Amino acid sequence: MPTIRLKNVVKNYGGDTNAVENLDLTINDGDFMCLLGPSGCGKTTTVRMIAGLENITAGSIQIGDRMVDEPNAQTYVTPEQRDVGMVFQNYALWPHLSVADNVDYGLKLRKMSKTDRDARVGEITGKLSIAKYRDRYPSQLSGGQQQRVALARMLAVNPKLMLLDEPLSNLDSRLRLEMRAELKRIHAEFDATVVFVTHDQWEAMTLATHVAVMFEGVLQQVGSPMDIYDRPVNRFVASFLGVPPMNFVEMGEKSPQAASAAEFLAGRVEDIEGIGSIGIRPEALTVERPNPVRSSGQFVLAGRVESLMPTGGSWTVETAVGSQRVYATALQLGDLQPGDRIELVAPAASVHVFDLNDQRVRV
């Protein structure tokens, strides 16, 4: 049932610009799809349109073989009839119901027998380790516990399609980590299709089978997490993923680094004039002592170490290259000191090339 097809979906809230622009996205059965992007890019709007909490302005949304929203055909299926499970940022638990009754709520609506419901509530609260709080009220629970109750309430009815909008946003970093593992397990165990909204790239990278990156209402790229990371289609996607972010050398500037980049690109691309920038991820750069003999299979930037920043387990080496700061990730520093003259070296295969419109160029 849960293959979701969004075709040319537009959402306009009444202003000059569309919150979501011509969105084409297919989420296949069993996918864990993360919608990723900065604040205001249209992630929540998209998931709410799939849920049926927002009407679409144009286009169509199909869930399974059923068209659920198509303004042109005057088709609209209500959220209740879409048979999806949802957990949104504010968990919206019933404050006057105990944990057990919150989890039981959806089962009651489905008119299951009391014996079956009790068994299901016992099973699901056990799985999410909240059985011991079954008689408490939401106000007597921590944020993380409430979060798990919200998930339990959704999972109790065994939805094949789950829509989650920043469901871990109120948790501290340890609980977030635990809940991510929990979600990953639930996805596998329940054989579910998940659409998950986040602005946190780590969350997306660790959870998703597929990531859809959005910016200003426009879908930029869909692919596996490693696909998006290793082969970003444009500079926005390239710079949105990765910490520290990708380093860029602007070809239009008269700088020693632009000269190094031009030398590197010569023979690799036909039209150097059409190249706007190149990008190298910090972890692709190794910090080396100056060496006049370099292979042509390497891209080299010469500079001076500005600072060495520990990040726990590795170091961020900040280097002045011309008037620019370039960041490299190093696992070990040896005897490296601020002020040292160094070379930052990247293998050719890890250099990303972008055209004047910031689109990826294959080299």
Ligand code: ATP
């Ligand atoms: P965030 O991560 O901050 O939640 P988001 O990517 O989920 O952001 P949306 O909430 O989908 O983004 O918002 C997309 C755009 O639509 C924004 O410009 C927002 O201001 C606008 N918008 C969202 N909801 C409404 C609304 N009910 N009425 C008018 N404009 C809205």
